[in-house]
Each structure stands twice: as C-alpha cells, then as structure tokens.
Amino acid sequence: MITEPTNGNFAEAIAIDGTLVEELRKKVTGNILSPGHDHYDSTRAVWNGMIDRKPAVIVQCKNTEDVVHAIRFAREHNLKVSIRGGGHNIAGNAVCDAGVMIDFSLMKKITVDPINKTATAEAGTIWNELDAATQEFGLATTGGTVSETGITGLTLGGGIGWLMSMLGSASDNLLSAELVTATGEIIHTDKDNHPDLFWAIRGGGGNFGVIVSLTFRLHPIGPMVTGGMLLYPMELAKQVMQFYREFVPTTPDELVIFAGFICTPDGIPVCALLPSWFGPQEEAEKILAPIRAFASPIADLVGPLPYTQLQKFLDAAAPKGIRRYWKSGFFSELSDELIDIQIQHLQTRPSPITPVLFFYLKGEITRINPADTAFSNRQQHWDIDIITQWTDPTEDEKNIRWTRNFWNEIQPYSNGVYVNHLDRDDAARLSSAYGENYLRLRKIKTQYDPENFFCMNNNIVPS
Numbered sequence: 311m312i313t314e315p316t317n318g319n320f321a322e323a324i325a326i327d328g329t330l331v332e333e334l335r336k337k338v339t340g341n342i343l344s345p346g347h348d349h350y351d352s353t354r355a356v357w358n359g360m361i362d363r364k365p366a367v368i369v370q371c372k373n374t375e376d377v378v379h380a381i382r383f384a385r386e387h388n389l390k391v392s393i394r395g396g397g398h399n400i401a402g403n404a405v406c407d408a409g410v411m412i413d414f415s416l417m418k419k420i421t422v423d424p425i426n427k428t429a430t431a432e433a434g435t436i437w438n439e440l441d442a443a444t445q446e447f448g449l450a451t452t453g454g455t456v457s458e459t460g461i462t463g464l465t466l467g468g469g470i471g472w473l474m475s476m477l478g479s480a481s482d483n484l485l486s487a488e489l490v491t492a493t494g495e496i497i498h499t500d501k502d503n504h505p506d507l508f509w510a511i512r513g514g515g516g517n518f519g520v521i522v523s524l525t526f527r528l529h530p531i532g533p534m535v536t537g538g539m540l541l542y543p544m545e546l547a548k549q550v551m552q553f554y555r556e557f558v559p560t561t562p563d564e565l566v567i568f569a570g571f572i573c574t575p576d577g578i579p580v581c582a583l584l585p586s587w588f589g590p591q592e593e594a595e596k597i598l599a600p601i602r603a604f605a606s607p608i609a610d611l612v613g614p615l616p617y618t619q620l621q622k623f624l625d626a627a628a629p630k631g632i633r634r635y636w637k638s639g640f641f642s643e644l645s646d647e648l649i650d651i652q653i654q655h656l657q658t659r660p661s662p663i664t665p666v667l668f669f670y671l672k673g674e675i676t677r678i679n680p681a682d683t684a685f686s687n688r689q690q691h692w693d694i695d696i697i698t699q700w701t702d703p704t705e706d707e708k709n710i711r712w713t714r715n716f717w718n719e720i721q722p723y724s725n726g727v728y729v730n731h732l733d734r735d736d737a738a739r740l741s742s743a744y745g746e747n748y749l750r751l752r753k754i755k756t757q758y759d760p761e762n763f764f765c766m767n768n769n770i771v772p773s
Contacts, residue, residue, distance in 0.1 A: 330383075330387065331344055331367060334367070334369070334379065334380075334383050337379045338369060338371070338372075338376045338379050338380070339372045339373060339375075339376055340369065340370040340371045340372040340373075340376045340416055341368075341369075341370035341416070342367060342368070342369060342370075343367070343368040343370065344366070344367050344368075345364065345366075350368065353368050353370070353411075353413055353415070354368065354405050354411065355397075355630075355631065356394070356397035356398070356399070356402050356404050356405055356630075357396075357397055357398045357399075357400075357458075357628075357630050357631070357634075358399075358400055358401075358402050358633070358634045359631045359632050359633045359634065359701075360402070360633045360634060360635065360706070361402030361405060363402065363405045363406055363407040364407055364408070365392070365405060365406055365407070365408070365409055365410060365411035366389065366408050366409060366410065367410055367411070368410075368411045368413050369383075369410060369411070369412050369413065370413045370415060370416050371412060371413065371414060371416065371417060372416050372417065373417070374488065374490065374496055374522045377412060377490045377520050377522055378490055378494045378496065380410055380412050381412075381490060381492065381494050381520065382494050383410065384409065384410040384763075385492075385494075385763070389408070389409040389410050390406045390407075390408070390409030390410070390765070390766060391406070391409060391410050391411075391412060391520075391763065391764065391766065392404055392405050392406035392409065392410075392411050392412070392766040393411075393412045393414070393516055393520055393764075393766070394411060394412065394413045394414060394415070395414050395433050395434060395435075395436075395460030395461070395462035395463050395521075396434075396436045396458065396459050396460020396461070396462070396463060396464075397460065398456070398458065398459040398460055398463065398464075399463055399730070400634060400636045400731065400732075400733050401732060401733055401734045401736075401768070402734070403516075403766045403767050403768070404463075404766075406766050409766075412520060413434075414432065414433040414434030414460075414462075414522075415434050416434065417432035417433055417434040417435075417522070418431075418432055418434045418435050418439060419431070419432045420432070420435060420439065420440060420443040422443050422444055422446070422447060422449070422528075424447040424449065427449060427527065427528040427529065428485060428525055428526065428527060428528060429443065429444050429449075429451070429525070429526050429528055430523055430524070430525040430526075431443075431461055431523065431524055431526075432522065432523050433460075433461075433462045433520075433521050433522050433523060433524070434460070435460070435461050435462075436457070436458050436459060436460050436461065437453040437454055437456075437457045437458070437459055437460075437461055437464070437621060438457035438458065438618070438621060438622060440453070440461055440526075441453060441457065441617070441618050441621050442618060444528055445531075445532060445533055445616075445617060445618055447528075448530055448531070448532060448533060449528035449529060449530060449531065450473065450528065450529060450531035450532065450617060451473070451477065451480065451483045451526045451527060451528050451529065452469060452470075452471050452472075452473040452474050452477045452478065452479055452480045452482070452483055453469075453471045453472070453473070453480065453621060454469065454470075454471045454480075455470075455471055455472065455568070455624055455669075456624050456625055456628045457618075457621045457622045457625055458625060458628075458630070461480075461524060462516075462521050462524065463515075463516070463730070464480055464730060465480040465481050465484055465512075465524060466481070466511055466512075466513070466514065466515045466516055466521065467481075467513065467515050467685075467728070467729045467730035467768075468480070468481050468512075468513045468683075468684075468685035468687075468728065468729065468730065469481050469482075469685075469730075470669060470671070470675070470693065470728065470730075472537075472566055472586050472588075472620065472621070473529075473531065473566075473588065474566070474671065474673070474674070474675040475563045475564075475565075475566050475672050475673030475674060475675065476529075476563045476564055476588055476673060476674060477529055477674055478674040478675045478677075478678060479675050479685060480526075481511075481512035481513055481683055481684075481685050482512070482674075482675065482678060482683065482685075483526050483527045483528075483529075484511075484512055484524060484525070484526060484527075485500060485525045485526060485527055486498065486499065486500035486503075486508075486524075486525045487499055487500075487508070487511060487521050487523065487524045487525070488521070488522050488523045489507075489511070489518070489519035489520055489521045489522060490519055490520045490522060491518075491519045491758055491759070492519065492758070492759045492761065492763035492764060497519065499511065506754050506757070507519075507754065507758060509682075509683060509684060509750075509754075510684050510750075510751055510754040510755075510758075511684070512683035512684055512685060513683050513684030513685025513686065513729070513744070513747075514684040514744075514751050514754070514755075514770060515729060515767045515768050515770070516764060516766075516767040517751070517755050517759065517764055517767055517768075517769065517770045518754065518755065518758045518759060518764070519758060519759070519764065520764075531588060531617055532616065532617030532618075533616055533617060533618075534591060534614050534615070534616060534617070535586060535587060535588050535591075535614070535615065535616075535617050535620055536585075536586070536587040536591060536594040536598070536612065536613065536614050536615070537584070537585065537586035537587065537612065537615060537620045537623065538584070538585070538610075538611040538612035538613055538615070538623070539582050539583070539584050539609075539611045539612065539623075540582065540583045540584075540585075540601065540602075540607040540609065540610050540611070540612060541574070541580045541581070541582050541607055541608050541609040541611075542580060542581045542582070542583075542605060542607050542608060543580060543581075543608055544571075544579050544580060544581060544653075544656075546581065546605055547571065547581040547649075547653050548646070548649055548650070548653060549605060550569075550581045550583065550605065551569065551581070551644065551649045551668075552646070552649070553604050553605070554567065554569045554583060554644075554668070555644040557600060557601070557604075558670045558672070559670070559672060559690065561597075561672075562589070562597075563672075563673035563674060564587060564588045564589035564597075565585065565586070565587050565588075565589070565597055566585070566586045566588075567583055567584065567585045567586075567601075567670070568583075568584040568667060568668060568669055568670075569581070569582060569583050569584065569667070569668040570582045570584070570665050570666060570667040570668060571652070571653075571656050571665060571666045572627070572665045573662040573663070573665075577662045579656065579659075579662075580608070583601060584623075585598060585601055585612060586620060591614060594614070598612065627663075627665065628697075628699075632663070632699055632700065632701050633699065633700050633701060633702075633703065633705075633706065633709070634697070634698065634699050635698045635709060635710050635713050635733060636695065636696060636697055636698065636713070636731060636733045637695075637696045637713055637714070637716070637717035637721075637733065638693065638694065638695040638696065638727060638728060638731035638732075639693075639694060639720070639721065639724030639725075639726065639727050640671075640687055640691045640692065640693055640694075640724060640725055640726040640727060640728065641691060641692045641693075641694055641720075641723050641724055641725065642689075642691050642692075642725050643692075643723070644668075644692050645723070648720060648723050651719050651720055652666060652694075652716075652720065655712075655715070655716040655719070658712065659712070660700070660705065660708050660709050660712050661698065661699060661700040661705070661709055663699045663700065663701075664696075664697060664698045664699050664700070664709075665697050665699075666694065666695065666696050666697070667694075667695045667697060668692055668693070668694055668695075669692070669693040669695075670690070670691075670692055670693075671687075671688070671689070671690055671691055671692075671693065672690050675688060676688050676689060676690050680745065680746070680747070681746070681747065684744065684747050684750075684751055685729075686743075686744055686745045686746065686747045687726045687727075687728065687743065687745070691725065691726075693728055693731075694720070695731060696713055696716055696717060698710070698712070698713040726742045726743065726745070727739050727742050727743050728743065729743040729744075729768050732768050737768075737769070740768055740769070740770070743768070748770075749773075751770050752770055752771065752772060752773045753773050755770045755771070755772045755773070756772040756773045759772065760772050
C-alpha cells in the first residue's frame, strides 16, 4: 500500500453545493472548475500518472486576491487545500481529494531586470519559461534538471540543478517572495522582512503559506554552453562509475557531471555520463579531455548547445502522465559494493524506461553554512535516484516491489534525503532531509500555520 497524505480534521466533501461555488465564482477573477467541467480532468492531472485525486473545486487564480479568496473559502468550509505550480512533485501533492486545489497555471508573469540582474516570476512559471526570459539578456539562475518543473516547488525544496556547483541551489538565489498565509494575510518576505519565514521557505517547502511570486538573483550564463551525454556498454558500467567517483570531486565549479543507468530508445541498457561545462567555451575540449580519454563510449553526444537546450536535455525521459514511483537518498561514498548492488538490481529492471541517476553536490552549494537556510544537506555527497517509470497500470505492483527491494538494499548506505525527491510513503524520512534544522522549522510552522492548514506537502508538523 502507498499512504496518501492526510492531516487535520478536514471535511471530506465529494462535491460542494452549487450555490457556494457561485458565491466563490463572484469573488474570483480566475476560473472555477468543478467535477464535470470541460477542463476539470485535464487540470487535476499532474506529472505522475499514479495520482488520480479529485478536488471538490479547482480555483485557477489570476492574482493574489484570488488566492486569498480560495484560502478563506477553504477555511470557512473546512476543506483541505493543495497548491499546484508546475504539478511536477513525485508525490502528487499539487492535487487533493475532496478539497480546494489552487492552480497557478494562469499566473506566469515574468519581469527581468538586466541592470540589477534579478527576475521576478509568478508562481505558475516553469523553468523553461523563466530560462527563456532571462536568457534574452544572457542571464540565468539555478533551475532543475527537467525544464517543465515549476519554479516554486523546486525552489521551496532547495533546488538542485545544472548550475548548483557554480551558483548554489535555487533557494540560495532566492532574494524575496510574496505569499499568502493560512489566515489570508499577504506577506512580503526577504532577509529583512519576516527573516525567520524567509529562512524557512528556502528548503522547507510549502508548509508556511501559498507563494504567489518569487524574485531571484541572476548571473551571466550562456547563451552557449557545452553539454550532452556519453554512452557506455553495461560491461563497462563499474569502470565508468569508478572513474566518475574519482574524477568528479576534482573538477572545477564550472563543470557538472551527472551519471546514470538508462536504456537507449531501442531498449539496450547503457551507462551514461552527462557533463556540462559553463566556463569559457574555448576551454571546453581541454576540460572534457579526461572524460573522453578514460574509455571508448559507444556514443559521444557532447558538444556546444544553447543553455536553454541543455535545460531541456532530460525532458524527453520524463514525460508527463506516465506512472512513477521513486526512492532517493544522499550517500557519502560511492563504494564498489554500492555500485555492484545497483548493477545487480538493474539486471532485473521491470521497465526499460526506468533510469537510476546520480548527482554530486560540490562547489558553491556545499560552501554555504547548513544553518543559513532550511536546506541543510550541503556536504559533498552523492544523490542517487531510483526513478521507476512505466505505463501499464497492471504493472504497478511489480514496479513498486522492485523499487522497494532495490532501495532496501542501498538505504543502509544513505545519510539523508533531498526533500523534493520524497515519494508518498516517505513521511518517516522527512526529518533526515533537514537534520538539525528540523526543530527550528517546526517552531516556524507553529508560528505561521499552527493548525497545519497547509498539509498537502512534505509536511512539517507544528511543535
């Protein structure tokens, strides 16, 4: 069984009285969608096809006041609230059953200030939209690894991505945010205004309010970078991963290398290295030479490309709507024993579209004091993700079972978890995402949401 998120004493309404919906419709400038509406089913569908929850009402907000009305409506009628930015969360927390879903798909305004190198974006913006706007000025900030991810959820959970070694996490580049609290109060937060709240939202997720806009620090990046993928046969998998383990910690901040076990489009299992170079383009070949020299790949797809294309490089491997179940963790060492366990399990992978991916945290993201933001897992270590994906609902059980068996063997080597990678049955692991910051987060949760009104998230329970 997979445990669905539940908390509090919310009413389990299947449908809301039509008169009440009409009253809400008169107050909201955006759209109100109820079951039976033409766009209801498409709007409640999220990235993970395993999620099939049915809100009583969906409020497609157009402005901050719409968010206030939605929250007050939910409180008045004792209904659970979920918040959808990009809808990319693996646990499907963007959509609730029998409650109010706040949908930001109509709020995507982006303002770029190239002089001060900042960008302000509304909560419905996804990364490829923000990247396109900032790259017009040769600027960027740390985004995720799939460009269709929402900027809000990724940032609130910390935000690791291609630029983290150079620039820190997405949350490290957050300058301010506007949010609506559980009581309907609109708050601007930054280092000088509600500094405790600003600390908490940089890693603490959507526990403290509904974010309606975010302002980021930007940096000169691109427009051209060097990146791509090198593919190796599985016979070389252990050798590739040993090289990866030894080489990556020695690299400059401008070089990021992800790795993975994937299958080619025709179903052949391979091992992949995914390097990206953000330094001077004339130095790229010299920097990449050790990768190309250690073994002969069966395909070398690395070369110059626009930064916006790099940000979309993994999109095709993560299409919306297919079925997914994840396990993930941080690992201090990538030992030979750990590599062997993974290669062994991959031999029985039930779905060829399931990758196992590796990210290494180094550089700027690890130099920031773990106490400075809620995102605290900042030591140099590996993030390993078992991203199980399949399409046939009749294969749910075998894919989930395989993932859990795999995870149970490698979990003893783990020393924490990235909160954005927690699946629906991972609530017991939440405190390991925050370490010593967890108790402070609970106190701030108590201050801003003592009733745990915002519980459709990786939930931090009030003290």
